[in-house]
Amino acid sequence: MATLSINGTQQTVQAADDTPLLWVLRDELGMTGTKFGCGMAMCGACTVHINGQPTRSCVTPISALQGVQVATIEHQETDAIGRVVQAAWVELSVAQCGYCQAGQIMSAIGLLKSNKNPSDQEISDAMSGNICRCGAYPRIHAAIQLAAKNLAKAGTGAPS
Numbered sequence: 001m002a003t004l005s006i007n008g009t010q011q012t013v014q015a016a017d018d019t020p021l022l023w024v025l026r027d028e029l030g031m032t033g034t035k036f037g038c039g040m041a042m043c044g045a046c047t048v049h050i051n052g053q054p055t056r057s058c059v060t061p062i063s064a065l066q067g068v069q070v071a072t073i074e075h076q077e078t079d080a081i082g083r084v085v086q087a088a089w090v091e092l093s094v095a096q097c098g099y100c101q102a103g104q105i106m107s108a109i110g111l112l113k114s115n116k117n118p119s120d121q122e123i124s125d126a127m128s129g130n131i132c133r134c135g136a137y138p139r140i141h142a143a144i145q146l147a148a149k150n151l152a153k154a155g156t157g158a159p160s
Helices: 021-028 073-078 080-091 101-114 120-127 137-154
Strands: 002-006 009-013 047-050 053-056 069-071
Touching: 047 101, 053 101, 073 080, 073 101, 080 101, 080 137, 101 120, 101 137, 120 137
Parallel strands: 002 069
Antiparallel strands: 002 009, 047 053, 047 069
16 A cells, blocks of 8 residues: 555555556556556656656556655646646647547646747657657647747746
């Protein structure tokens, strides 16, 4: 049994210490926004934020999460940068099949929290670990640029 801080709420879970966070989120807590992709931290579908940093939940055991803050895609509507990124995704119709999009959005939010005005290369570098089988990369890139522009206009681009 472990107590984890997920989306600002203390959650007591029954899973073994070596259980990956992904399975605790999905199977025990019913938070299915975080997706299983590869199970090897190579595709990005399972990206969450741990203490504000994009992290692959499929290889992160819950034993490593004591005293840290975990944020999932389900919580991003409460975050100013998260709302702007999600709005850009919708405005540009980024998602095709949509399976990878939660992980893509979590990585994009992580980028914009640490770099409010990323260059094209910085966007490419930050997103390089996220795979989109549909090939929506140009729209993903454009949505991040749009979100950065909208955050700058709103004065919300500062790291939080």
